[in-house]
Amino acid sequence: MKKARKKIIGILGGPGCGKSTAAGVLGKLGCGVIDADRIAHEVIEKAGIKKELQRCFGSGIINKKGKIDRGKLAEAAFKNRRQVAQLNRIIHPAVLFRIEQLIGKFNRRRGIKAIVLDVPLLAEIGWTKRCDKLIFVSCSRKNRVKRAEKNGLFDGNKLKILEKFQISLDRKKKITENTIDNNAGLANLKRQIAEIFSKFMENG
Numbered sequence: 001m002k003k004a005r006k007k008i009i010g011i012l013g014g015p016g017c018g019k020s021t022a023a024g025v026l027g028k029l030g031c032g033v034i035d036a037d038r039i040a041h042e043v044i045e046k047a048g049i050k051k052e053l054q055r056c057f058g059s060g061i062i063n064k065k066g067k068i069d070r071g072k073l074a075e076a077a078f079k080n081r082r083q084v085a086q087l088n089r090i091i092h093p094a095v096l097f098r099i100e101q102l103i104g105k106f107n108r109r110r111g112i113k114a115i116v117l118d119v120p121l122l123a124e125i126g127w128t129k130r131c132d133k134l135i136f137v138s139c140s141r142k143n144r145v146k147r148a149e150k151n152g153l154f155d156g157n158k159l160k161i162l163e164k165f166q167i168s169l170d171r172k173k174k175i176t177e178n179t180i181d182n183n184a185g186l187a188n189l190k191r192q193i194a195e196i197f198s199k200f201m202e203n204g
Contacts, residue, residue: 006032006107007114009200010122010131012172015162016144017137018182018189023118025193030113032106034099036120043094044068052090057083084165092125113201123167128175133200135193136176140183 009026011019020035027033043049050068053061057076063069077087099119106115122128139147163169173179180192 006112007132007200008103008117008130009114009133009135009197010117010119010128011135011137012122012128012176013137013139013182014144014166014169014172015120016148017139018147019120019137020118021186022135022137022180022182022189022193023116025190026114026116026197029194029197030111031116031197032102032109032112032114033116033118034102034106035118036095036099037118039095039098040091041070043091043098044070044073046094049090049094053087056086056090078161078165081165088121096125114197121166123172123175133178133196134176135196136173136179137182138173138179139181143183 009031011023013019013022020037023033023035044053045067053068053073057073061069061073061076063072073087077083099117103115106112117127117131119125119127122131128134178196180189180196182189
């Protein structure tokens, strides 16, 4: 008898909204979390991909230790849509292949209640269709910038650049069944996620 696949939950939201934090909360509730950013960080250091990135975006993206400087890579790539498309063409196939592998792995593991996709460009790559439930993490621009700067990710100007190459937050919010507010601290975020997840599992 073929085992039923586990349900997939997709996390949507803008840069710095706390998608990874939300995914982490779901992980503690028994979900298998797939972190696309972490996968991408591993992928860009693969010899063939690193060589192609250097060829397309210049040797300036390589740091003194011979690794990809992700900040310099972002600066080089996020200049126009053609450059962004080129970056995605190089990285995405390997990242998506690994995501598929992990979905298969979590489907085979007992004790995993559901699978969470923490994928920054989930909507942009059309993977919302793979999800059984979509959760939008809402957060004010002020708090998103503050959080990103605190974590050393980007400032307000870089936030604008990142958003320019993504589907608008309004459109993302419209395609989700549930919106959680991430402006009032971790405890409030956990409460909202627990409620949504409980209902999701009951109706699953």
